[in-house]
Amino acid sequence: MSQYDVIVIGAGPGGYVCAIRCAQLGLKTAVVEGRETLGGTCLNVGCIPSKALLHSTHLLHEAEHNFAHMGLKGKSPSVDWDQMKAYKDEVIGQNTGGIEFLFKKNKIDWIKGWASIPAAGKVQVGDEVHEAKNIVIASGSVPASIPGVEIDEKIVVSSTGALELPKIPKKLAVIGAGVIGLELGSVYARLGSEVTVVEYMDAVCPGMDKDVQRSFKRILEKQGLNIILGAAVQGVETTKTKAKVKYQPKKGGEEVTLDADVVLVATGRKPYSEGLGLDALGVTMTGRGQIATDNHWRTNIPGIYAIGDVIEGPMLAHKAEDEGMAVADVIAGKHGHVNYGVIPGVVYTTPEVATVGATEDALKAEGRKIKVGKFMFMGNARAKAVGQAEGGFVKIIADKETDRILGAAIIGPAAGDMIHELCVAMEFGASAEDVALTCHAHPTYSEAVREAALACGDGPIHS
Ligand code: NAI
Numbered sequence: 001m002s003q004y005d006v007i008v009i010g011a012g013p014g015g016y017v018c019a020i021r022c023a024q025l026g027l028k029t030a031v032v033e034g035r036e037t038l039g040g041t042c043l044n045v046g047c048i049p050s051k052a053l054l055h056s057t058h059l060l061h062e063a064e065h066n067f068a069h070m071g072l073k074g075k076s077p078s079v080d081w082d083q084m085k086a087y088k089d090e091v092i093g094q095n096t097g098g099i100e101f102l103f104k105k106n107k108i109d110w111i112k113g114w115a116s117i118p119a120a121g122k123v124q125v126g127d128e129v130h131e132a133k134n135i136v137i138a139s140g141s142v143p144a145s146i147p148g149v150e151i152d153e154k155i156v157v158s159s160t161g162a163l164e165l166p167k168i169p170k171k172l173a174v175i176g177a178g179v180i181g182l183e184l185g186s187v188y189a190r191l192g193s194e195v196t197v198v199e200y201m202d203a204v205c206p207g208m209d210k211d212v213q214r215s216f217k218r219i220l221e222k223q224g225l226n227i228i229l230g231a232a233v234q235g236v237e238t239t240k241t242k243a244k245v246k247y248q249p250k251k252g253g254e255e256v257t258l259d260a261d262v263v264l265v266a267t268g269r270k271p272y273s274e275g276l277g278l279d280a281l282g283v284t285m286t287g288r289g290q291i292a293t294d295n296h297w298r299t300n301i302p303g304i305y306a307i308g309d310v311i312e313g314p315m316l317a318h319k320a321e322d323e324g325m326a327v328a329d330v331i332a333g334k335h336g337h338v339n340y341g342v343i344p345g346v347v348y349t350t351p352e353v354a355t356v357g358a359t360e361d362a363l364k365a366e367g368r369k370i371k372v373g374k375f376m377f378m379g380n381a382r383a384k385a386v387g388q389a390e391g392g393f394v395k396i397i398a399d400k401e402t403d404r405i406l407g408a409a410i411i412g413p414a415a416g417d418m419i420h421e422l423c424v425a426m427e428f429g430a431s432a433e434d435v436a437l438t439c440h441a442h443p444t445y446s447e448a449v450r451e452a453a454l455a456c457g458d459g460p461i462h463s
Helices: 013-024 042-046 047-065 081-105 179-188 210-222 317-331 360-365 381-386 417-427 430-438 447-455
Strands: 002-011 029-033 107-114 115-119 123-125 128-137 142-143 171-175 192-199 227-229 230-237 244-248 255-262 262-265 269-271 304-306 346-347 352-357 372-376 393-401 403-412
Touching: 002 013, 002 115, 002 317, 002 417, 013 029, 013 042, 013 317, 029 244, 042 047, 042 081, 042 360, 047 081, 047 179, 081 107, 081 230, 081 360, 115 128, 115 352, 128 317, 142 227, 171 179, 171 244, 171 255, 179 210, 179 262, 179 346, 179 430, 210 227, 210 352, 210 360, 210 393, 210 403, 244 262, 304 317, 346 417, 360 372, 360 403, 372 447, 381 447, 393 430, 393 447, 403 417, 403 447, 417 430
Parallel strands: 002 029, 002 128, 029 107, 128 304, 171 192, 171 262, 192 227
Antiparallel strands: 115 123, 123 128, 142 269, 230 244, 244 255, 346 352, 352 403, 372 393, 393 403
């Protein structure tokens, strides 16, 4: 039996970051992970592989649609799907191997296998029981389906199966126009699949800024995605090689059938804590199957903490990472903190979409007095130089009286990187004027952020 200060269950972004921080703080740390490689869903079957495929197919799209215009003539590249997947696997390997290296460097033990918690202070893996003063559950989430739709990872796939399709489908039906549906829908549309996205709500990316939703939908449609809104999928029927997706338009009318070779179910994820023995331990859960925690990530059982997708909040790798670092601080007797009001959200399509803080609608619904500064990328020289100015913009929402930035949304090139200027501004309680008075290099996409900040005051220069 080995004894630890901390055992972390799960080596996804929440768990591995927590373990590294614990080790840095001088705590003897182990991580239990049953997958063959570290990194959890994000590195193995989520964020990282999808970004590799998005990158490869973005280049293909550029070659097919934009090269000639820029004076790059010649045959477009042809797709070697197996090689594209091999490239993706190589990227996964580099990243998961990187975590293994960091574990060794920080002297973190990797206990291979699936953990259960027979009692507080004890973690069982196979026949072995390990002792730990503190246990951090970072067991993540798994894809959630909807009634009448059974994921078989062959014809009806989750995001995991969609990364490993044996061949590019002629017709891909996507259920759900959320982040996964639009990112992976974009990948296959660029590879030549006829992609139809069926979404229950009346907009893509429900909950996001309304202006962004409208622009985003238009841009995606221009890229060839067929998007059906206000349609509730009732079920999917499959044969050996095909599927029929049945949906009901919300405004009424006949049920519609959509033929597809592959159906991607992207209707959300659910917290994963099966097999941990939480019931027997008496760990309090929320009504939504999450582990209930207080604001120090403590469960109701002393010495057991939980972070990431398995607790409340957005299911985002970076939110889990922040919680991982903060809970390590708490365990080490320091002050751990996560500012849940400043967690960016990014969709890695082309253009990218990034948001942070409150939306204009939510603030208006609260009765807050706000001002909105918006700047279109059509007025940004750099975006025009790379052919990505159309339809994109930066929007900053600030308090009408104090000018303090309350939220922001960007749709445009490198939005996912640019959003952090506004995250930092919000962390520091900055006003729109603070951003507007900051010198921004020319020519950069980030100048559009400054212009949106100027639009909260006396007005932007280039529109
Ligand atoms: P999501 O919650 O983003 O979107 C699910 C969509 O499915 C919603 O728009 C919902 O209205 C729709 N839907 C549900 N039932 C339906 C029905 N019967 N018929 C039609 N539409 C229906 O979930 P998604 O895209 O599966 O992603 C899961 C999680 O993973 C999310 O929390 C997301 O934030 C995270 N993720 C984040 C990424 C990123 O940060 N870039 C990338 C991929 C996933």
